[in-house]
Amino acid sequence: MSLPYDREAELKERFNQFIANKITGSNEDYYSRMSVEDFEDIKTTLKDIHNIITYKTTIRFIDWVSERFPYVKENYQVYLEQVLKTRPNDNGYDLIVTGEVNIIAEIKCNKPINNGYKFGSAQRNGIVKDILGLLEGKSKVKSNPAAAFKFLVIYDFGDHTLSAAQHLIKNLQADLKEKVEIYEDSNLLTTDKVYVVFIK
Numbered sequence: 001m002s003l004p005y006d007r008e009a010e011l012k013e014r015f016n017q018f019i020a021n022k023i024t025g026s027n028e029d030y031y032s033r034m035s036v037e038d039f040e041d042i043k044t045t046l047k048d049i050h051n052i053i054t055y056k057t058t059i060r061f062i063d064w065v066s067e068r069f070p071y072v073k074e075n076y077q078v079y080l081e082q083v084l085k086t087r088p089n090d091n092g093y094d095l096i097v098t099g100e101v102n103i104i105a106e107i108k109c110n111k112p113i114n115n116g117y118k119f120g121s122a123q124r125n126g127i128v129k130d131i132l133g134l135l136e137g138k139s140k141v142k143s144n145p146a147a148a149f150k151f152l153v154i155y156d157f158g159d160h161t162l163s164a165a166q167h168l169i170k171n172l173q174a175d176l177k178e179k180v181e182i183y184e185d186s187n188l189l190t191t192d193k194v195y196v197v198f199i200k
Contacts, residue, residue, distance in 0.1 A: 051088040053109040057155045058083050058094050060199045061105060065151075071100040091140045093133075094153070102148035102191075106130040109155040117163035124168055127152070131172075131180055134194050149189050152180070156198035165196055 012031040019030045034042075062080060066073040079097060086092070097103035108127055113120040119127065134150040137143070154165060162182075169180050181187070183195040 048088070050109060053155060054088070054094070054107050055083070057109055057153060057199050058105075058107050061095065061107065061151070061153045061197070064197065064199060065095075065097070065103060065105075069097075069101050069103070072097055072103070075099070091138065093138070093141060093143065096141075096143050097148075098143065102143075103151065104134060104143060104145055104148045105151040105153055106134060107153045107155075111155075111157045112160045112164035115160060117160055118167045119164045127154075127168060128172070128176075131176065131194050135179060147191060149191060150194045151183070151197050152194050153197045153199055156200040161198060165198075169196070 012029070015031045016027070016029060020027045024030075059080070062072070062076065062083065065079075066076055072079060079095065083095065086094070093104045094107040095103065095105040108130065110119055110123040110127065112118060113123070118124075131152060134145060134152065137145045154161060156162075165182060169177060169182070172180060179192065180194045180196065183197045187195065189195065
């Protein structure tokens with residue numbers, strides 16, 4: 001005979017297992033030591049997780065760009081400092097390169113919903129908004145997108161991410177669909193397209 005479902009036991013086990021596996025390496029009952037206020041503090045802190053993932057992905061993208069554009073490699077520290085000084089949720093692009101080469105980039109860290117092969121509607125809307133911002137510019141940014149290579153950088157959560165991006169592109173409006181493509185090293189870059197780059 002199976003035991004009846006116990007909500008607290010399940011939550012406790014999941015919480016303790018996560019803390020032990022990801023943080024402490026020690027199997028203990030962390031859950032029982034926590035007050036509601038402690039959990040609220042953790043919840044507040046975890047709101048920054050998305051910003052942490054975006055920051056780390058942006059740094060990896062700077063490395064990626066440096067491997068392909070010597071100008072960025074020569075000025076790596078400048079662009080690293082640009083990212084370090086940009087506040088989360090700033091209304092600009094996640095990376096702007098100006099000089100011998102012009103680059104603008106938006107970083108997205110959306111995991112396809114339910115480990116599936118497409119983005120949820122809110123994720124999709126955010127991605128489309130960023131694509132339009134790369135193509136048309138943003139009101140609060142002085143950079144001219146017409147003269148820049150445009151990259152939509154998506155954190156690579158695995159095969160699902162590629163499939164979700166392909167599904168999204170396939171379902172864009174016709175006029176937008178022809179302006180977005182998944183980056184391959186063989187691409188001849190033009191400034192009238194947005195290139196989707198996957199960064200791990």
